[in-house]
Amino acid sequence: MLSVSEASNHIRKDFSPVEAEFLPLSGAAGRVLASDFLSNLDLPPFDNSSVDGFAVQASEISAASPSSPLTLKVVADIRAGAFSKTAVGKGEAARIMTGAALPSGANAVVMVEDTGFNDREPGSLAPAFIEIMKSVGPGENIRRLGGDLHSGDKVLSKGTLLRAQEIGLLAMLGQPAVNVFRKPRLALLSSGDELLPVESPLVPGKIHDANSYLLAVLAEKAGVEIIRLGVAADRKADVRSRLERAVSEKADLIVSSAGVSVGAFDYLRSVVEADGELDFWKVDLRPGKPFVYGKFHGIPFFGLPGNPVSAFIGFELFVRPAVEKLAGLEPGPRVSQKAYLTHAVESDGRESYLRAVVRQENGRLTVRLTGHQGSGNIFSLVQANALLIVPSGVKSLPANSDVDIWLLD
Ligand code: AMP
Numbered sequence: 001m002l003s004v005s006e007a008s009n010h011i012r013k014d015f016s017p018v019e020a021e022f023l024p025l026s027g028a029a030g031r032v033l034a035s036d037f038l039s040n041l042d043l044p045p046f047d048n049s050s051v052d053g054f055a056v057q058a059s060e061i062s063a064a065s066p067s068s069p070l071t072l073k074v075v076a077d078i079r080a081g082a083f084s085k086t087a088v089g090k091g092e093a094a095r096i097m098t099g100a101a102l103p104s105g106a107n108a109v110v111m112v113e114d115t116g117f118n119d120r121e122p123g124s125l126a127p128a129f130i131e132i133m134k135s136v137g138p139g140e141n142i143r144r145l146g147g148d149l150h151s152g153d154k155v156l157s158k159g160t161l162l163r164a165q166e167i168g169l170l171a172m173l174g175q176p177a178v179n180v181f182r183k184p185r186l187a188l189l190s191s192g193d194e195l196l197p198v199e200s201p202l203v204p205g206k207i208h209d210a211n212s213y214l215l216a217v218l219a220e221k222a223g224v225e226i227i228r229l230g231v232a233a234d235r236k237a238d239v240r241s242r243l244e245r246a247v248s249e250k251a252d253l254i255v256s257s258a259g260v261s262v263g264a265f266d267y268l269r270s271v272v273e274a275d276g277e278l279d280f281w282k283v284d285l286r287p288g289k290p291f292v293y294g295k296f297h298g299i300p301f302f303g304l305p306g307n308p309v310s311a312f313i314g315f316e317l318f319v320r321p322a323v324e325k326l327a328g329l330e331p332g333p334r335v336s337q338k339a340y341l342t343h344a345v346e347s348d349g350r351e352s353y354l355r356a357v358v359r360q361e362n363g364r365l366t367v368r369l370t371g372h373q374g375s376g377n378i379f380s381l382v383q384a385n386a387l388l389i390v391p392s393g394v395k396s397l398p399a400n401s402d403v404d405i406w407l408l409d
Pocket residue numbers: 190191192194195207208209210211212257258259260261263305306307308376
């Protein structure tokens with residue numbers, strides 16, 4: 001029997017990042033950097049004011065206070081985006097806006113609130129003279145050139161997921177395109193004669209194919225491009241021709257659900273084994289059986305269970321880390337949290353992922369199961385906002401104990 005972490009580590013070893021491509025910055029969110037990124041600029045690129053106010057020589061106004069203001073002559077009016085060539089000398093000031101370049105000669109900025117200038121109307125003209133009510137130290141209210149980062153600094157490492165903040169930084173650095181790993185391609189197959197597409201009304205004996213939809217959402221959120229192989233009938237030829245599409249469309253991995261138990265009509269096994277290999281793993285996991293892993297024409301193949309809840313958990317535990325590695329990430333262990341269990345929970349000793357509701361109650365997280373835990377019962381997964389993890393070897397969790405949970409999206 002393999003532990004969940006042994007199985008997942010074994011799978012991770014099989015995967016490495018796909019090729020890189022250059023993408024426009026606007027389409028790169030959610031992708032992973034394929035090379036280190038060194039800054040090509042200093043940020044800020046010039047000394048600038050962090051407030052609206054008056055740029056001065058700090059030493060000129062060291063005696064200024066509300067009771068004895070000092071008056072300076074205003075020699076320039078500098079808006080954001082402008083660059084003033086007028087230097088600020090002794091006895092002088094320049095009105096300056098937030099983000100505007102500091103004029104030469106000045107070494108500090110007095111906030112407008114600490115001056116006698118009260119006109120806050122947009123477009124107001126600069127006064128000829130300004131009363132300064134407060135002293136400032138050298139450098140005060142100035143954002144220095146390179147104060148945030150320097151040209152040549154390694155600001156983003158290969159393997160970084162590009163979130164809003166990284167995209168913002170790259171934009172600030174004037175990078176219209178970025179070197180990222182392409183999206184991994186995941187071929188998705190459902191199987192079983194009982195499955196009908198969602199558009200078809202039910203007839204006796206049939207059910208709707210939930211997994212094509214459910215797994216596609218998980219996969220898309222994990223950042224892959226999906227090759228939809230549809231629903232394979234319980235016939236060798238159909239299974240084979242659909243899997244062959246994954247090969248011709250150059251899938252990076254194949255994820256199928258159902259059709260791998262010992263049921264007499266389960267053809268996936270023989271089709272995959274004819275052109276690859278398949279391991280029936282006994283994983284110490286509940287729900288999540290049966291799980292098979294192998295290769296079809298050299299492409300990693302995940303055979304998840306047919307029951308939607310088992311397929312969901314199999315994806316989270318085994319497929320997600322594989323997808324992350326393909327995408328260029330280095331997946332760490334998923335971060336669990338602690339919650340206070342309000343009632344006793346029985347288990348069978350396997351590592352269990354039970355559907356649960358977590359709430360914030362009296363200043364702490366509490367957790368209770370959503371009820372019926374049958375692996376075909378998708379509604380209890382809908383009612384859950386978390387999975388309660390029962391460790392391997394544990395057959396009961398007492399009420400009022402702290403337990404591990406995973407919050408679901
Ligand atoms: P199997 O692994 O083929 O024995 O399927 C296990 C259970 O999962 C059966 O009750 C199937 O009807 C069900 N099942 C298989 N595939 C799907 C699917 N795509 N959507 C919903 N239920 C499914």
